[in-house]
Amino acid sequence: MLSKKTKYGLKALTYLAKVEGREPVQIAEIAKCENISQKFLESILLTLRRNGLLGSKKGKGGGYYLIKDPKEIHMTTVMRVLEGPIAMVPCVSLNFYEKCEDCPDEEECSVHKLMLQVRDSALDVYRNNSLADLL
Amino acid sequence: MLSKKTKYGLKALTYLAKVEGREPVQIAEIAKCENISQKFLESILLTLRRNGLLGSKKGKGGGYYLIKDPKEIHMTTVMRVLEGPIAMVPCVSLNFYEKCEDCPDEEECSVHKLMLQVRDSALDVYRNNSLADLL
């Protein structure tokens, strides 16, 4: 299952991409328009900022804004930041690889074989979608 | 993340497929060879049987066995039985569809658009893999 965190994060990014200019948009506005708990969204936007996907401005007239062109924001990045590894098992993960405890031979493992294909197909989708493609 | 339940279930199915004949194999044997907690595996095999993927025989010399040719056992079925919906959000699920609470227009939703592609690509993999393909 996709977490609400990822879902809301994606919606917020989309919202910001839809806004014409690069003016900061307040959390409250995004939360209201996208039906998201404001405090929860706050923490999500914070992680997006910490990971270089958003910029922020404090004080009156402040808010969050995209710091890249939506075409340059790829879903691989967004998914990894919000949802974590794209692979369903660590032993097929590119960025979070870990050997299986119980599995003596990775090459022989049926789960490994299947999940490798699933990872590749998901990566394919994420690589071919930028934020701009989702508008 | 793939649950251990699914992982172990897949390994057990693979194990049974590798066995030449159609003789019942005991839970204890599968558990030992695949490094799985026996009691946990027991409950997994039970759900596989309840869902028509395995047959069982009680008493001495009993155990579990495949009731179909591995070529006829598709990963779509296995994944749905063990892991649940293939889609990452209910609003793009074929077998477990549910409307999003917060989303006014499904067609306009960026999450929907992305997850639809992810579902299709995963389905593609699962449809193209039978148990026989994983040996």
Add this chain to the structure above:
DNA sequence: TATTACCCTACTTAATTGGTAGGGATTTCA
């Protein structure tokens, strides 16, 4: 009829999810 092996229910422990509460710290504008 004793043993083997599946069948079933209930409980437990730890981690994660999806929040909520509450108060900073900083910037802007009047």
Add this chain to the structure above:
DNA sequence: TGAAATCCCTACCAATTAAGTAGGGTAATA
């Protein structure tokens, strides 16, 4: 200059799920 707006940060919490464990019941076979 100071008040209001707004982001920033930490801590806590309730519900759910995952991954088992425990313990016995039931059916089949030798």
